[in-house]
Amino acid sequence: MERRREDKQVAVVGLGKIGLALAAVIAENGFDVIGADINPHVVSLVNEGTSHVKNEPGLDELVKKNHQNKRLRATYKTVEAVKDADVIIVIVPVLIDDNHQTDYRYMDLAVNEIGKSIQKGALVIFETTVPVGDTRNRFGKKIEELSGLVAGQDFDLAYSPERVYSNRIVEDLANYPKVMGAINEGGLQRTVSFYHKALKCETMSVSSLETAEFSKVAECVYRDVNIALVNELAKFASEKGVLINEVIEASNSQPFSHLHKPGIGVGGHCIPIYPFFFINKGLEKGLTTLAREINDSMSHYGIGRLEHELGILTGKNILILGLSFRENVKEVTKSTALLLMEQLVQKGANVFVNDPQFSKEEIARFAVTPLSLSDESVKKIDGVIVQAFHQQYEGLDFAIFSRCKVVLDGRNVLNKEKISSLGMKYLGIGIE
Helix, strand or coil, rough: CCCCCCCCCEEEEECCCHHHHHHHHHCCCCEEEECCCEEEEEHHHHHHCCCCCCEEECCCHHHHHHHHHHCEEEEHHHHHHHHHCCCEECCCCCCECCCCEECHHHHHHHHHHHHCCCCCCCEEEEECCCCHHHHHHHHHHHHHHHHHHHHHHHHHEEEEEEECCCHHHHHHHCCCCCEECCHHHHHHHHHHHHHHHHHHEEEECCCCHHHHHHHHHHHHHHHHHHHHHHHHHHHHHCCCCCCCHHHHHHHCCCCCCCCCCCCCCCCCCCCCHHHHHHHHCCCCCHHHHHHHHHHHHHHHHHHHHHHHHHHCCCEEEEECCCCCCCCCCCCCCCCHHHHHHHHHHCCECCCCCCEECCCCHHHHHCCCCCCCCCCCHHHHHHHHECCCCCCHHHHHHHHCCCCEEEECCCCCCHHHHHHCCCEEEEEECCCC
């Protein structure tokens, strides 16, 4: 395919926590980057040299530095970002709705704008996790339809899934191998060359767009299935009077055993969502579906254990520690806390939530009562559920919960002896 020039101008469509980090790192490595986002507040902050993403080591400095160097700017008009771009990276969310069906709203909007403004010779790379076949058959074809260009002839089309972890995104961009597939060999080599320069990372080429798409969903299914396995084992261990943490340590001393950690549920943008990209495409039976059911049932399991100790929960004061889906992040997507809150309310409990990552106003939006740990009301709590163990909880003295009868340690992080010494019943996941 004939190109206009060397790849130098990059558009990053979607400036969430991953998109902004991508944009900043690519700018740091010498490219001119313009990010596009539909949120005017995000755009304004970037154009002031400020990151809207917190708790990501190194990101604040990269955004500030590359804005000052005039290598990073932003716009809320995707058309403006794309029209002069040599490389277009798309990192817009594709989620699921309440019926577990794929929600393309944001991605379709972005693709429509790209199709209207893409120039001949551009390279389009999708990084969002998507159902297998979508890069070619949904997004690529829409760009062709709107632009009049042909993928593989007039523009290159590639897929390279994001694989980073919150709180270490900048580090992971450099350290994780970048898997990539493209519509043809020329596009693949161009994509490999771009990422070598833009992220200075190791690359791993696969034979097709679909293989690259499949690999990312498979990663998530692997984790979901293995978490479900250890959750099932943890429940069985409780029945048999065996400590699952000892089982895991002993089993994993064999190099081919990789038991994960059990917990009260799985949350976030990835594991609870992406298995449905397989399930909805025909993988309805088997481990993938069963794993989702097991992991989503852990909140019911935990509440059942509370009921066993406290009796009927109607009128009981239950405190959830951690609104976030996991420790040390401010992110509530698919958090197990949401399932716990809903199920506790259905049982008539008075639900309180504490999370140092969120303001009282933010917590109150979920129709529960925010509770500061310095509030006198902590003395009226009947049961505590540890859902996300933020670092701020590490020194927490559970003696402040003077009326509390039971602590459900949903992440197996507390000292059982200390809790028991306070006259409270300690319940772990697979730990009695």
